Amino acid sequence: MARKPMMAGNWKMNNTIAEAVVLAQEISNHYEKEWPEHVDVVVCPPYVDLKPVKTVFDFDKAKVSVAAQNVYWEPAGAFTGEVSVPMLKEIGCTHCIVGHSERRELFGETNEDVNRKVKALVAGGIAPIVCVGESLAVRDAGTTDEYVCAQVRAALAGLDAADMAGAVIAYEPIWAIGTGRTATPEQAEAVCAAIRATLAELFGGEVAEDARVLYGGSMNPGNVEALVVQPDIDGGLVGGASLKAESFVQLIEACL
Ligand code: PEP
Numbered sequence: 001m002a003r004k005p006m007m008a009g010n011w012k013m014n015n016t017i018a019e020a021v022v023l024a025q026e027i028s029n030h031y032e033k034e035w036p037e038h039v040d041v042v043v044c045p046p047y048v049d050l051k052p053v054k055t056v057f058d059f060d061k062a063k064v065s066v067a068a069q070n071v072y073w074e075p076a077g078a079f080t081g082e083v084s085v086p087m088l089k090e091i092g093c094t095h096c097i098v099g100h101s102e103r104r105e106l107f108g109e110t111n112e113d114v115n116r117k118v119k120a121l122v123a124g125g126i127a128p129i130v131c132v133g134e135s136l137a138v139r140d141a142g143t144t145d146e147y148v149c150a151q152v153r154a155a156l157a158g159l160d161a162a163d164m165a166g167a168v169i170a171y172e173p174i175w176a177i178g179t180g181r182t183a184t185p186e187q188a189e190a191v192c193a194a195i196r197a198t199l200a201e202l203f204g205g206e207v208a209e210d211a212r213v214l215y216g217g218s219m220n221p222g223n224v225e226a227l228v229v230q231p232d233i234d235g236g237l238v239g240g241a242s243l244k245a246e247s248f249v250q251l252i253e254a255c256l
Contacts, residue, residue, distance in 0.1 A: 005228060005235035005255040006168060006212050008042040008129060009242025010069060010097060011049070020049035024056040024064075026245035031062040039235065039255040042095055042129075043242070044069050047083055050091045058092075067095035067129065070103060073113075073120040085124035095166075096121050097237070099155060100131045101174045111154035118155055118167075127166035129237065130155045131216070132195070136175040144173075145194040152198050161203040168212045169195050170237040176217025178239055182227075188215045189230035196232050221250035228255055 015023060024043070035041055044067040045053050054066045072082035088096060098121065099114035114130065121128045132151040134144045152169060159167075171191050173183050183191075192213045200208035215227050216237035227233055235255055241247040 003234045006040040007235050007252045008237045010044045010239050017052050020045050021052050024053040028060040028062040030249040036063040042067050065094040069097045071096050073116040085120050095127045097129045114155045115157050122163045129168040131170045131172050133172040149198040161207045164207045170214040170216050172216035182218045182223050185226045192232035224251050224254040
């Protein structure tokens with residue numbers, strides 16, 4: 001079965017509630033009824049914006065899913081500043097980003113942390129969007145595939161094929177995030193294909209064929225088409241270009 005593309009906007013730490021509601025409303029105003037047939041549209045606002053943004057999409061009956069950018073693996077307790085899977089579930093989050101390179105680099109998130117978060121999400125019925133990607137030093141050393149596929153193995157350790165239903169992997173080369181420098185379609189395709197081969201090794205061919213592998217890293221309306229036509233790239237996880245409704249909608253439409 002052909003995979004349905006996904007276009008996910010990672011708003012990062014941008015947009016107050018008032019700004020988030022305006023952006024959600026602008027996306028909703030562009031919403032076309034045929035989108036859900038051809039592409040899954042997801043927005044990932046900051047925690048405080050999740051409920052207001054979801055309310056806008058629900059009120060307008062716009063099938064845009066809402067996802068968190070992070071989560072903690074314990075369900076409740078003395079973990080000041082953290083947010084749990086049941087909390088995200090109650091809001092109606094369908095997905096959650098895990099292991100974004102900014103969390104790994106700025107907040108010390110390890111492969112083990114990512115794995116704990118993935119397991120908690122799967123157990124709680126929220127699909128993880130697992131981010132992996134190499135630094136420029138790793139790319140220059142010629143070890144990109146090994147590095148990225150090791151991140152995939154670590155993130156998914158202990159999961160079985162059934163746990164992979166709905167799971168998404170986002171290949172985001174660190175050197176391409178927020179830099180304006182995109183991986184070429186050939187570079188991105190090569191790593192996404194290696195990720196899919198790793199999924200096949202871990203969980204079998206069917207899971208690998210069904211799992212969506214996204215590209216992220218300075219994706220924009222000018223480069224999206226060349227990326228999403230690649231056979232192993234099933235859409236995008238997008239930062240900067242998701243912060244304006246007009247460019248985000250162009251990215252969605254490139255997947256139709
Ligand atoms: C991201 O944050 O996941 C990302 C890919 O950012 P940008 O599109 O701005 O490079």
